[in-house]
Amino acid sequence: MTSSAREPLGQRPELLRMSRIGKTFGGQVVALNDLSLSVQQGDFISLLGPSGCGKSTALRLIANLIQPTAGSIEWQGGQGEGDLGVVFQEPTLMPWARVKDNVWLPFRLRGQSYSSVADKIERALSLVGLQDFKDAFPRELSGGMKMRVSIARALVTRPRLILMDEPFAALDEITRHKLNNDLLSLRESIGCTVIFVTHSVFESVFLSDRIVVMAASPGRVVGELTVDAPYPRSDAFRTSAEYAASASEASAMLVRAMEHAA
Amino acid sequence: MSSPITPEQGSGQLTQSRIDQPVDPLADPVPGHIGGQMYDQISSQDAEKTNGLDVEEERRARQARIVSIARWALPSLLLVILVGSWQAYVTLAEVPHYILPSPVRIAQTLVQDWGILWPALLATARLTFLALLFAIIGGLLLAVAFTQSKWAELAMFPYAVILQVTPVVAIAPLLQIYVDSAFVAALLCAWLVAFFPILANTTIGLKSADHNLRDLFRIYGASRWQTLRLLTGPSALPFFLGGLKIAGGLALIGAVVAEFVIGRAGTGLGLASTLLEASYRFNFGRLYAALILISLMGVAIFGLMSLISYLLLFRWHESALKRES
Numbered sequence: 001m002t003s004s005a006r007e008p009l010g011q012r013p014e015l016l017r018m019s020r021i022g023k024t025f026g027g028q029v030v031a032l033n034d035l036s037l038s039v040q041q042g043d044f045i046s047l048l049g050p051s052g053c054g055k056s057t058a059l060r061l062i063a064n065l066i067q068p069t070a071g072s073i074e075w076q077g078g079q080g081e082g083d084l085g086v087v088f089q090e091p092t093l094m095p096w097a098r099v100k101d102n103v104w105l106p107f108r109l110r111g112q113s114y115s116s117v118a119d120k121i122e123r124a125l126s127l128v129g130l131q132d133f134k135d136a137f138p139r140e141l142s143g144g145m146k147m148r149v150s151i152a153r154a155l156v157t158r159p160r161l162i163l164m165d166e167p168f169a170a171l172d173e174i175t176r177h178k179l180n181n182d183l184l185s186l187r188e189s190i191g192c193t194v195i196f197v198t199h200s201v202f203e204s205v206f207l208s209d210r211i212v213v214m215a216a217s218p219g220r221v222v223g224e225l226t227v228d229a230p231y232p233r234s235d236a237f238r239t240s241a242e243y244a245a246s247a248s249e250a251s252a253m254l255v256r257a258m259e260h261a262a
Numbered sequence: 263m264s265s266p267i268t269p270e271q272g273s274g275q276l277t278q279s280r281i282d283q284p285v286d287p288l289a290d291p292v293p294g295h296i297g298g299q300m301y302d303q304i305s306s307q308d309a310e311k312t313n314g315l316d317v318e319e320e321r322r323a324r325q326a327r328i329v330s331i332a333r334w335a336l337p338s339l340l341l342v343i344l345v346g347s348w349q350a351y352v353t354l355a356e357v358p359h360y361i362l363p364s365p366v367r368i369a370q371t372l373v374q375d376w377g378i379l380w381p382a383l384l385a386t387a388r389l390t391f392l393a394l395l396f397a398i399i400g401g402l403l404l405a406v407a408f409t410q411s412k413w414a415e416l417a418m419f420p421y422a423v424i425l426q427v428t429p430v431v432a433i434a435p436l437l438q439i440y441v442d443s444a445f446v447a448a449l450l451c452a453w454l455v456a457f458f459p460i461l462a463n464t465t466i467g468l469k470s471a472d473h474n475l476r477d478l479f480r481i482y483g484a485s486r487w488q489t490l491r492l493l494t495g496p497s498a499l500p501f502f503l504g505g506l507k508i509a510g511g512l513a514l515i516g517a518v519v520a521e522f523v524i525g526r527a528g529t530g531l532g533l534a535s536t537l538l539e540a541s542y543r544f545n546f547g548r549l550y551a552a553l554i555l556i557s558l559m560g561v562a563i564f565g566l567m568s569l570i571s572y573l574l575l576f577r578w579h580e581s582a583l584k585r586e587s
């Protein structure tokens with residue numbers, strides 16, 4: 001799927017619907033309150049909000065790692081095996097396994113032998129530019145390269161949805177820009193839906209077509225912003241007026257979100 | 263329309279990012295690399311100032327070479343001095359050998375009594391390694407049981423601790439009474455001492471797997487067995503090997519204690535009972551010879567465990583990593 005094949009925002013077939021989700025931890029900490037979100041196929045959604053507003057909690061709910069206290073999450077057509085890929089803030093690789101074995105993991109846990117999926121692993125690694133490092137151990141790679149391996153592992157099963165929780169937050173600015181660009185090209189070539197958690201207004205504007213702004217205590221959605229600039233986006237987009245306008249709009253929403261909480 | 267990243271582009275970017283990173287002073291350093299990287303940078307700048315001759319680097323290399331020689335040379339020198347003065351003292355002061363045998367006499371005993379010492383060494387080694395083997399099996403099984411079932415841990419952990427803190431010297435006589443075979447009693451004794459570090463370390467290791475990786479395994483629907491084999495097991499390996507190093511030494515101590523307490527009852531064949539017997543007979547040459555062999559065995563066990571640990575970890579674990587600096 002490419003950008004031109006994608007329907008306009010809001011007219012895409014629905015992939016996942018979160019309806020009136022509430023999540024309370026230990027009976028007291030209200031991490032999320034009345035959160036509703038319709039995720040549509042091909043969306044690149046950024047969840048933007050202050051620390052503690054429940055962004056990670058929302059992703060963990062979608063990944064079915066925790067259960068909502070209220071509300072429901074429904075996948076259109078049900079959730080199949082390998083429909084979900086996840087990238088965490090840390091690369092989260094198994095240090096004892098070679099790069100290729102780390103990428104093999106999602107298949108391996110389904111009982112698929114390496115040889116039966118070797119071509120998919122090779123392809124995922126070359127998509128992130130690491131085909132020459134498949135026999136390396138994680139410790140031999142730089143922080144950015146480890147993150148690429150993590151991304152390759154998330155997309156190797158061709159999931160319908162990829163969840164990313166501040167994946168580039170620990171990287172330096174230059175590496176982060178590079179990975180942002182590469183992430184967009186990647187998505188153009190495999191056409192998956194992404195929910196991306198970030199603290200950075202600029203990152204969210206550059207990457208996403210929908211920015212969902214959240215506020216804390218209790219965690220909730222306070223607004224949504226669309227970025228209409230067409231994909232593929234290049235470095236030129238970073239210096240465009242449209243980018244600046246969206247960034248200031250998102251910043252303003254974020255400031256309001258912080259005031260709400262205070 | 264856009265195209266996916268081609269392999270050439272991909273690797274080009276990578277090479278660049280690898281070159282870029284260390285040069286950017288603002289870049290977040292990779293944890294653990296900070297010292298090394300900054301030091302390298304400074305030293306390479308210095309090098310350029312001194313006509314491309316890397317003085318700093320050369321100084322460091324020389325330093326490293328000296329240290330690696332000293333590591334062997336200094337202890338050897340100390341040994342020669344100590345043994346030399348021992349010999350001199352015994353010879354000059356004419357100390358009788360049944361009070362303090364000279365090093366030469368001990369060496370002679372080692373050779374002359376080899377027929378007694380060698381079987382004793384084998385017996386002690388057999389006891390030690392069997393105890394260690396059972397400690398590994400028992401420690402691992404119990405650790406896995408503890409981490410698979412909260413109830414098992416709640417029920418049994420206190421007893422594991424009690425077994426560990428009760429001095430083995432105090433248990434040994436009981437074992438001798440209730441267990442018919444002296445060998446089995448001795449084995450139990452050594453096992454008791456050796457198994458706890460393996461149990462405790464492996465239990466912590468199995469619990470220490472990265473929680474994000476655990477989540478990932480859950481997301482991909484991993485079974486318990488898959489999680490144990492592919493995630494918690496490998497995470498526990500460095501901890502287990504740490505426990506193994508301790509347990510190896512303790513197994514020998516347990517074996518020696520067992521021979522002291524139990525071995526006396528007629529089946530005494532090992533080094534420790536040989537040592538004890540020699541002391542009753544004022545055969546101090548043989549006593550020292552047996553003592554030296556026990557020490558050497560301890561060193562050999564430690565070396566072996568360290569080697570095993572290195573071979574299993576050197577590819578990936580920080581503890582086995584050699585960093586330049």
Ligand SMILES: Nc1ncnc2c1ncn2[C@@H]1O[C@H](COP(=O)(O)OP(=O)(O)OP(=O)(O)O)[C@@H](O)[C@H]1O
Nearest residue numbers: 025026029030031050051052053054055056057058
């Ligand atoms: N397992 C848990 N038990 C108790 N409270 C929790 C748990 N997980 C999250 N919380 C609480 O829920 C709230 C939201 O946490 P969450 O991690 O989702 O925030 P976040 O938006 O991801 O923050 P950050 O940007 O700092 O990562 C916080 O107040 C946190 O303390």
Ligand SMILES: [Mg+2]
Nearest residue numbers: 055056057165
């Ligand atoms: Mg978070």
